[in-house]
Amino acid sequence: MSSTVYPSAIVCEGVELGEGCMIGTHVYIGKYSVIGAGTRIQHGAFLPNRTQVGERCFIGPLAVMTDDKWPRVDNHRYRAEPPILEDDCNIGAGAVLLPGVRIGHHATVGAGAVVTSDVAPHAVVVGCPAREMELV
Numbered sequence: 001m002s003s004t005v006y007p008s009a010i011v012c013e014g015v016e017l018g019e020g021c022m023i024g025t026h027v028y029i030g031k032y033s034v035i036g037a038g039t040r041i042q043h044g045a046f047l048p049n050r051t052q053v054g055e056r057c058f059i060g061p062l063a064v065m066t067d068d069k070w071p072r073v074d075n076h077r078y079r080a081e082p083p084i085l086e087d088d089c090n091i092g093a094g095a096v097l098l099p100g101v102r103i104g105h106h107a108t109v110g111a112g113a114v115v116t117s118d119v120a121p122h123a124v125v126v127g128c129p130a131r132e133m134e135l136v
Helices: none
Strands: 124-126
C-alpha cells in the first residue's frame, strides 16, 4: 500500500512517510520529518523540520506545529524543538502546537486549541491555553 500526496503539498527532503499515509493539499512537511503509517494530514497543515508523528494519527486542516521558542530574524538562540506526536493521537482543525510538546498516544487536541505543554496519553485538551477536559 502506498501513500497519497495531494497537489500543492510540499514534502521536503529526507521525509520518511509510512505506508498508507494521506497528505492533503497545501500541507508542508519539513525536512527529515518522520510520519508513521496510516497517518492522515489534512489541508494546509504545517509541520516543521524533524517533526515526529506516530502511526494512525489524524492532523486536522490548518493545524500548525512550531519548533522555535524565540522566533526572531537572525535568532542566535534558535534550537529546533519540533513537537512529537505519539501513535493514534488526533489534532483538531486550526490547533497550534508550541515547540517541544509531546502529544501522548490516543490523546485528542480540540480544534483551535493552543498546546503549550505535554498532553498525557488518552487525554482530551481544549482551549487557549489547552487544558484537559474532564470526561463524564
